[in-house]
Amino acid sequence: MNNYSLQANAVKKNFGRRLIFSNISFELINKGIFGISGPNGSGKSTLAKILAGLISPSGGKVIHKSNSKEILPERLHNHIGFVSPYLILYDEFSASENFYFFARIRGITPDKNKIEDLLKRFLLFNRKEDPVKTYSSGMKQRLKFIFALMHSPDLIVLDEPTSNLDEEGKESVYKIIGEEAENKIIVIASNEERDLSLCGNIIMLENFKLTGSR
């Protein structure tokens, strides 16, 4: 059983003098799919990045705990899987090379079976030795899901997870989100109705603050 919790306490973010949001507080425990919604510019992606530890909040705190122990910021990357359209993998390498280096840099042995299984599920197995620069934008988006899942993270943050994907790709993503949500926390930042329909709870961001939840 995954014993992971994510707690946001009065999180605030501003870029220079421009306030993006303030006083965001919530707690996510153990498993489930949680959505972040709101109009363009409301700070969905910024909040997703703060939750994933990619940027620091201007105020407040985000606490990640595994088995009731707070995770140190320098070790957080091993617990997080992250997908977004602005995440870019090394396009001079093939998919296999990317995953080999990612595993080794994380300090783990590449799990060949798991990676091949994910490549098959995301319909990229036949292209695994091709340089990523030869992939279409949809294929690159599918590749990012393998990147996010290959180290079995406790928390998966998905920012606009189905952008650039065709119907087949979307179905693969929805299926895998459903499976992973059985024992992991998944956060989806999106405005797509279908993406948000997967979520048990949705946090609404508007007018620089959390305006409600479902």
Next chain:
Amino acid sequence: MKSYYLFSKDYHSEIRTRYAINSLIMFIIVAVSVILFSIGNERVPGNLTAGLYWVVIFFSAMSGLGRAFISEEERGTSMTLQLIASPSTVLSGKIIFNLILVFAMNIVITFIYSILFEEFVIQNYILFIINFILGNIGLAVSATIISAIIAKAGSKGTLYPVLSFPILLPLILTSAKLTLFSIDGTSINDAVFELAIVACYDVIMVSASYMLFDFIWKD
């Protein structure tokens, strides 16, 4: 080992993209050629040879070593690195890559200098090698952390040498003096003060880099 694999990733990436190597080679050839053409048949004194040697090293380093973080930022892969490695792993991997690059670059420059410049005759090899090692470490570490600082800024190409100059000046001046000492045949005992300056510079830059990098890397 994590840092080694990050270095390995950069090495394989460099072999395929040639971000740094091509500009380094071109810069070394152009800089040495310009100096040779400028000198003509004049006889260059030892102190000028030592100074020109470090001028070529400084500007070659400016053209190649900055790529460490700038290429990640320009390609948009910085976030990917943040998601797979701790800040200390990233910095160590980048420093290893720049160390190897700077040692290779300076071995080539030294080789070219010893062939083309008659006055570049080393009398005290041990002093030259100690200075070469300490100077290269200082250069690689400084270049790496400066690259990390300016990677997120605009006008990176201009900012890199501008910011590097004051930071690298104490190292370049002292290393140029030590190179002159090794050409003159000065003993190590007489060069202890300058060697201590370079060694202290290295220790300060390594410590400051690891202390500051967390703050530079995250936002």
